[in-house]
Amino acid sequence: MTGATPNPSLEDVLDAFSVENTSDRATLERYLRLYPNYATALIDLSRELHRDAQPTAGPETAEDEARINFAWRRHVEAGSKDVVVDPFAALSIIQLRNLAKTLDVPRQVITAFRQRKVIMSSVPRRFLGRLAAELNSTLDRLMSGLAVPASVASATSYKADAKPSSDEPVTFERVLIDAGVPDEKRARLLAEVD
Secondary structure (H helix, E strand, C coil): CCCCCCCCCHHHHHHHHHCCCCCCHHHHHHHHHHCHHHHHHHHHHHHHHHCCCCCCCCCCCHHHHHHHHHHHHHHHHHHHCCCCCCCCCCCCHHHHHHHHHHHCCCHHHHHHHHCCCECHHHCCHHHHHHHHHHCCCCHHHHHHHHHCCCCCCHHHHHHCCCCCCCCCCECHHHHHHHCCCCHHHHHHHHCCCC
16 A cells, blocks of 8 residues: 555555555554554554454354344345346256256247247246246246346347347247147146146
């Protein structure tokens, strides 16, 4: 922190002191000589850095562990609520094939979901629930992720003669018909209950 700025702020001085390789007495005295107006804050920080961690009263009980785990889960959930993730983004081609096989639909149906070409209100909740479960997601997170428009891959736009355009979304039934799903199987997929 020597010669960086003529009048650094308290925060800058404390930051610099806290990242020094050695925060021994000599380092503290050097900072006190350079920044006498921040002496109290520097001494407090030095004490804080050298204070030993307080020993715990004893081993944690099962109740303590449960409270810690509960607080941690709430913290993680709170931090991830606002994050909208594309549910298909991290899936490989093989995983997408396996997803189609597990859901007993042609890969074209999964592609339609990936490209946001399905009107979500036309998809039975039972099918959406199965899709969410296979994607290790909740129904709410799946719906949030599918509400975000899919980005057109740059490789697609590079190879195309004209700018790629996104087709208008269609009903789930139309996707199944276009994918060649037989009538009986289509009726089963469109049913709300088994």
